[in-house]
Amino acid sequence: MxxxxxxxxxxxxxxxxxxxxxxxxxxxxxxxxxxxxxxxxxxxxxxxxxxxxxxxxxxxxxxxxxxxxxxxxxxxxxxxxxxxxxxxxxxxxxxxxxxLYNPRLDNRTYLLWGIPVALLLAGALLVVLLVRARRNASVASLSADERARLDELINRKRSP
Structure with a gap:
């Protein structure tokens, strides 16, 4: 109570x-x-x-x-x-x-608006360069025998 x-x-x-x-x-x-x-x-x-x-x-x-x-x-x-x-x-x-929550694009805000675009482009370039480097490194690391064996497997698969 x-x-x-x-x-x-x-x-x-x-x-x-x-x-x-x-x-x-x-x-x-x-x-x-x-x-x-x-x-x-x-x-x-x-x-x-x-x-x-x-x-x-x-x-x-x-x-x-x-x-x-x-x-x-x-x-x-x-x-x-x-x-x-x-x-x-x-x-x-x-x-x-x-x-303003969204600042206007003018001389003082180019950097503010440009940094995300620049980072995106730099990231895409980095990914492209890494993929190319990895592809070239994997092909270059094969010995002559391994390369011949790989070519043979690729050609066998292409032939009917």
């Missing part, structure tokens, strides 16, 4: 703390959009920009005040019929390239 009361008290306390945390953490943002397309654009834009304060959290998921300001600005720019590119350019101009 005492255990039941203790469990009930713990359950009530947990529920109260959960409700209080939800209320204190902030309200749900309610935004009115002219169309479902505009709402989708808003969600895409807010999920593609990083919060400057939260390091690796999108502004759409962050509770930081600066993320709230950024969401407000995205919403305002959408209401002003700005294109996605114009909105992203505005936000980058105001907060820097850091907010």
């Amino acid at each position: 005492a255990i039941t009361r203790w469990l009930l008290a713990a359950l009530l306390m947990t529920t109260a703390m959960t409700l209080a945390t939800g209320v204190l953490a902030g309200g749900i943002e309610v935004r009115d959009f002219d169309s479902p397309v505009q709402k989708t654009r808003y969600l895409d834009l807010t999920s593609s920009m990083r919060c400057p304060l939260c390091e690796n959290q999108a502004i759409g998921d962050s509770d930081a005040p600066i993320s709230g300001d950024m969401r407000d600005r995205v919403y305002t720019l959408l209401q002003d019929d700005k294109s996605d590119t114009e909105i992203v350019n505005y936000m980058v101009q105001r907060f820097g390239e850091y907010i």
Whole structure:
């Protein structure tokens, strides 16, 4: 009986703390959009920009005040019929390239985008060179008798 009361008290306390945390953490943002397309654009834009304060959290998921300001600005720019590119350019101009999860290709990011391609090409070249070296090494390591025997087996298989 005492255990039941203790469990009930713990359950009530947990529920109260959960409700209080939800209320204190902030309200749900309610935004009115002219169309479902505009709402989708808003969600895409807010999920593609990083919060400057939260390091690796999108502004759409962050509770930081600066993320709230950024969401407000995205919403305002959408209401002003700005294109996605114009909105992203505005936000980058105001907060820097850091907010983009996918950095743009420019003079400062050639190395960032080029290293994976260079590593892939270098790996393919290495594989080709290793295969050639192994093939040449296996043929060169055969003695004259072994080579003659191999040629005989190959020719016998080709003959009907």
